[in-house]
Structure formats: structure tokens, C-alpha cells
Amino acid sequence: MQETQPSSLLHIPVLYKEVPEVLIHNSDGVYVDGTFGRGGHSRIILSKLSNQGRLIAFDRDPEAIASAKNILDPRFSIIHAPFAEMKNELDLRSEGLVDGIFLDIGISSPQIDDPQRGFSFRFNGPLDMRMDNSCGLTASQWLETAEEQEIAKVIKEYGEEKFASKIARTIVQYREKAKLETTEDLANLVATIVPRNRKDQGQHPATRTFQAIRIAINDELGQLKRALNVAGSMLKPGGILAVISFHSLEDRIVKRFFDSMVNPARHIDPRLPLLPDQLPKALFERSSRILPSEEEKDVNPRARSSVMRFARRTSEPWRETK
Numbered sequence: 430m431q432e433t434q435p436s437s438l439l440h441i442p443v444l445y446k447e448v449p450e451v452l453i454h455n456s457d458g459v460y461v462d463g464t465f466g467r468g469g470h471s472r473i474i475l476s477k478l479s480n481q482g483r484l485i486a487f488d489r490d491p492e493a494i495a496s497a498k499n500i501l502d503p504r505f506s507i508i509h510a511p512f513a514e515m516k517n518e519l520d521l522r523s524e525g526l527v528d529g530i531f532l533d534i535g536i537s538s539p540q541i542d543d544p545q546r547g548f549s550f551r552f553n554g555p556l557d558m559r560m561d562n563s564c565g566l567t568a569s570q571w572l573e574t575a576e577e578q579e580i581a582k583v584i585k586e587y588g589e590e591k592f593a594s595k596i597a598r599t600i601v602q603y604r605e606k607a608k609l610e611t612t613e614d615l616a617n618l619v620a621t622i623v624p625r626n627r628k629d630q631g632q633h634p635a636t637r638t639f640q641a642i643r644i645a646i647n648d649e650l651g652q653l654k655r656a657l658n659v660a661g662s663m664l665k666p667g668g669i670l671a672v673i674s675f676h677s678l679e680d681r682i683v684k685r686f687f688d689s690m691v692n693p694a695r696h697i698d699p700r701l702p703l704l705p706d707q708l709p710k711a712l713f714e715r716s717s718r719i720l721p722s723e724e725e726k727d728v729n730p731r732a733r734s735s736v737m738r739f740a741r742r743t744s745e746p747w748r749e750t751k
């Protein structure tokens with residue numbers, strides 16, 4: 430594989446040993462990496478494929494797409510689109526079913542560490558938070574226009590923040606006088622309401638609010654739910670879907686999805702008068718979970734909260750699920 434980026438600049442991908450072991454069962458196959466980032470996992474997957482194998486990657490971040498241009502490998506292609514759109518994008522290119530789909534969801538280190546992207550309260554920068562900064566509302570624009578109740582709901586549900594209502598009220602009062610334009614504006618405002626965590630003094634009071642607004646701005650949970658269903662319809666029988674998530678809101682969605690795929694009969698109304706052979710058949714099988722080893726957590730702190738869940742597509746024809 431030709432490579433124009435020095436390997437010392439590449440970050441360590443999470444569960445980098447386990448991902449190819451779980452995902453690649455046919456080295457001549459076609460694989461999808463829905464979250465290219467800086468291509469850590471993509472490069473590992475490519476290194477395990479034969480000359481016949483192919484990898485199609487996606488990312489919604491234009492900077493990730495630009496960095497993918499460093500991979501000069503004819504087996505590799507990159508598409509700028511949200512992963513919920515991956516089936517439409519592959520259909521447009523007349524791709525058939527694929528052998529494996531991988532998602533490493535959330536934000537990348539380069540996104541968090543660039544003050545201009547506005548993801549972090551650690552650096553001052555424009556309050557943006559869009560993964561695709563070529564379209565959509567910035568966090569600043571959303572906070573300027575959203576209803577107080579909507580802001581409170583987002584901070585409560587996606588941040589699991591008990592001061593959500595008070596934060597939302599204070600934001601709405603603040604915006605009558607001034608604009609929340611920077612990460613510092615928002616971090617300082619939230620810090621006037623949320624006390625420091627007594628157990629974890631290192632945690633900034635705005636941590637949960639930033640997470641919540643980021644999830645809402647990028648519709649992260651909606652993207653994940655749609656991508657899981659779409660992925661199921663894109664896999665060959667025996668194909669693998671593997672998803673790494675970093676917090677409980679996402680992991681819960683992935684876990685429930687695989688449960689409902691592996692045990693669909695448990696998810697239908699038991700009062701329905703169905704015979705055993707009329708019960709829906711499993712669309713996925715062998716669902717499992719892998720956590721990072723202690724060794725990996727020591728070397729790569731980003732791995733600490735990661736969970737990978739994966740399962741294998743059965744030969745049962747795909748049916749649309751809720």
C-alpha cells in the first residue's frame with residue numbers, strides 16, 4: 430500500500446487488534462469503514478485484505494476526507510457522506526452486498542483538539558461542533574434559536590445533566606443580551622450553574638452540556654439508529670457488523686439493536702396467536718461484546734470507555750425493522 434503520511438503522525442485506533450479479527454472473514458471481500466476519521470482502522474483493514482479485497486470508507490467531516498487522499502491504494506475509496514446514507518451511496522455506485530461493515534462512532538482526536546471546530550471547552554474557539562462543517566447549524570446558531578424546553582431536553586437526555594433546566598433558562602436569558610459565540614462563552618456560563626464534581630475534580634462542569642449539544646447538532650443517535658438498520662440490509666449472509674461506541678447512550682442503542690435482531694421473537698407481542706414457524710427468524714446471530722484490555726487502556730486512554738459489539742448476518746432475507 431502506498432502511503433504519503435508518516436506513520437508517526439497516525440493516532441492509535443481503539444481495539445486495533447480485535448477489529449480486523451472480528452470483521453475480516455474473507456480477505457478477498459468488500460468492506461465498509463463508516464467512520465474513516467484519520468484512517469487508523471482503515472489502514473489496518475487494508476493491510477489484512479488481499480489484492481482482490483476492497484475497502485469503501487465514509488466520513489461526514491471534510492477534513493477526514495482530505496486526509497484520506499493520503500491513501501493511494503487502488504483497493505481503497507472514500508465517500509463524503511453521513512453513514513446513515515451508506516446504502517444509498519453504494520447503490521448509486523452499483524455496489525452489491527458487502528462482507529463487513531465497521532463503525533467507530535463519536536468524534537476523533539483531531540476534531541476535539543482543533544479549537545476552530547468548537548468541540549471542546551478546553552480550548553477557546555468558535556462554538557461550532559458540526560462534524561460536517563460544510564452544512565447545517567452551528568452550536569452557536571442552534572442555541573440562538575432553539576426553544577428553552579428543547580435546549581433543556583437535549584442537555585438532560587443526551588448529557589444526563591441534572592441541572593439541564595437551569596442551564597437552558599440561563600442560556601435563554603443570556604442570549605437576550607449577547608450571543609454565545611465561543612466555547613469559552615458557553616463553558617463559563619455553565620460553570621456558573623453546575624458545581625464541580627466532588628468525586629472528579631478534574632471534570633469540567635460543562636462536560637455533560639458540551640456532549641449533549643454535540644450529539645444534538647450532529648443528530649448522532651438518529652444517525653446511529655438509521656445506520657444499524659441500513660447496515661443489516663447491506664450485508665451478505667455471514668457478513669459482520671461491528672460497532673465501537675464510547676458512551677452508554679450509544680452502547681444501549683447498539684445492544685438493543687443486536688438483541689432484537691438475534692431474538693426477534695422476544696420483541697413481538699406475546700398475545701399474537703403465532704405458531705412457532707410463524708415467528709420472525711433471526712437476522713443476525715452470534716452477537717458478542719469486546720472491551721479493551723487493561724494493557725490497551727494504559728497505552729491508549731481514549732480506549733477506556735470503548736465497547737465493541739458485533740454480530741453475523743444470517744441468510745434470512747432482510748426485512749425492515751423499527
Ligand SMILES: C[S@@+](CC[C@H](N)C(=O)[O-])C[C@H]1O[C@@H](n2cnc3c(N)ncnc32)[C@H](O)[C@@H]1O
Pocket residue numbers: 441442443463464465466467468469470471487488489490493510511512513533534535536537538560652653
Ligand atoms: C472516532 S473517529 C474514527 C476514528 C477512526 N476509526 C480512525 O482510526 O482514525 C469518528 C469519525 O467518524 C466520523 N463520523 C461520526 N459520525 C458520523 C456519521 N454519522 N457519518 C459519517 N461519519 C461520521 C467523525 O467525523 C469522525 O471522523
